[in-house]
Amino acid sequence: MNPKISMSNHSFDLLAGSSEFLNAIINNISSCVLLLDKHMSLIAYNDPLKTIFSNKKDEDLLYQRCGEAIGCAYQIEEGVECGKTTKCRSCELRVAALDSYVNNEVIFKKRIQKPFLSYDGQKVNKDLQFSTRLFSFDDEKYIIMIVDDITSLLAS
Secondary structure (H helix, E strand, C coil): CCHHHHHCCCCHHHHCCCHHHHHHHHHCCCCEEEEECCCCEEEEECCHHHHHCCCCCCCCCCCCEHHHHHCEHHHHHHCCCCCCCCCHHHCHHHHHHHHHHHHCCCEEEEEEEEEEECCCCCEEEEEEEEEEEEEEECCEEEEEEEEEECHHHHHC
């Protein structure tokens, strides 16, 4: 890499021709990055999503609804799709994502606690910090959601 680029305060636009490099960056950050469409379906995600939130090992998460992809306990316990549980209307993740999509609302570092199911079927409450933002690409609108599991930080 050119030392001038790495030592300056330029944006990532300089790397626009290197999707492999940008993918490596996204997959090596510790935050979960979710790209959602207007139906709250997962269009893309980075590797930390599967290690932090997915309740099934090696499952293909693309095009699943957000709650299904992250192992929302309510969605699994009620046996209905994300968006149709008794808790969906008050789900802070869902409400924030929809606010971003519909109202171009930027949500920044909001904190919540939410139950998830683990690999072994145990219900686990996780403290999350998340941000959402609307963006457009190729005449389509998407929601980017960045989520951090801060449970261990709050337990200290």
